Amino acid sequence: MVRPGILLVDKPRGITSHDVVSRARRALGTRKIGHAGTLDPMATGLLVLGVEGATRLLTYIVGADKTYEATILLGASTDSDDADGVETERADAATVAAVSDAAIRDGITELTGEIDQVPSTVSAIKVDGRRAYDLARAGEQVELKARRVTVSRFDVLSARRTDGAIALDVVVDCTSGTYIRALARDLGRALGVGGHLTALRRTRIGAFDVAAAASVDDLDDAALIEPATAAAVVMGALAVGADEARDLRHGKRIDGGGRLTGAVAAAIDPDGRLIGVVEKRGAQLKSVMNMPEEAVR
DSSP states (O other): OOOOEEEEEOOOTTTTHHHHHHHHHHHHTTTTTEEESOTTTOOOOEEEEEEEEGGGGGGHHHTTTTEEEEEETEEEEEESBBBBBEEEEEOOOOHHHTTHHHHHHHHHHTSEEEEEEESSSSSSSSEEEEHHHHHHHHHOOOOOOOOEEEEEEEEEEEEEEEOOOOOEEEEEOOOOOHHHHHHHHHHHHTTTTEEEEEEEEEETTTEEEEGGGGEEGGGGGGGOOHHHHHHHHHHOEEEHHHHHHHHTTOOOEOOGGOOOOOOOOEEEEETSOOOEEEEEEEEEEEEEEEEGGOOOO
């Protein structure tokens, strides 16, 4: 029997997130594996996978803040806002050379904090039931609505100027749903020279870091994070007694709403097993997600 848990994988460039899930399914011998957010084929970095019953935890992970390292190329635009797309416009070398470091800093400042961001046209967002990238590839006009996102950090690590282009290595901390490609696009647009991503790496999802991730070639020996450990990291742990654990599994409410400090918590039984996720209901606690019975024995 495959044990439930959370698997951290460092996705390489050139394969899809679904490819990684398929490899994990073969390596672990189960089809019950899901993910907490994909990466484009061009991108590398952290994928968080849920295995067996731990797939139920993914809904609590997918919305976590994320950190990305990226390279933005100023001086040219593409139809996908990244290097995998077709170039649509290129600024002349003199115009790019006239872009000052101060102007770049000001442009980044405008894209930091709470912003209304229009996602990239080539994205997985659904429009009338169809993915935006499918519509775009079919030559149809795609108009996506702006979304409120928060970019808490947008720092330039280094800048390289060449004839007709400026490459910025940046690090971004942001809320879930932020498109780093759109940041590159909007920065280039604000500077009047266009911009797109040439590299993207996700290094963090919530409390999970890519430094602890396995490569796709080592999935056979990759260690799973126990559901209780993962859930405690994501939302905090709440110790419950054996009788309370039994009641929660059976859908009953238990006393002790005052013990909950956040919106939800991971209910951990005396044996260190994750029972489920609880939330406050008046003065009591109720389970809003139970782990499968076989996963907690």
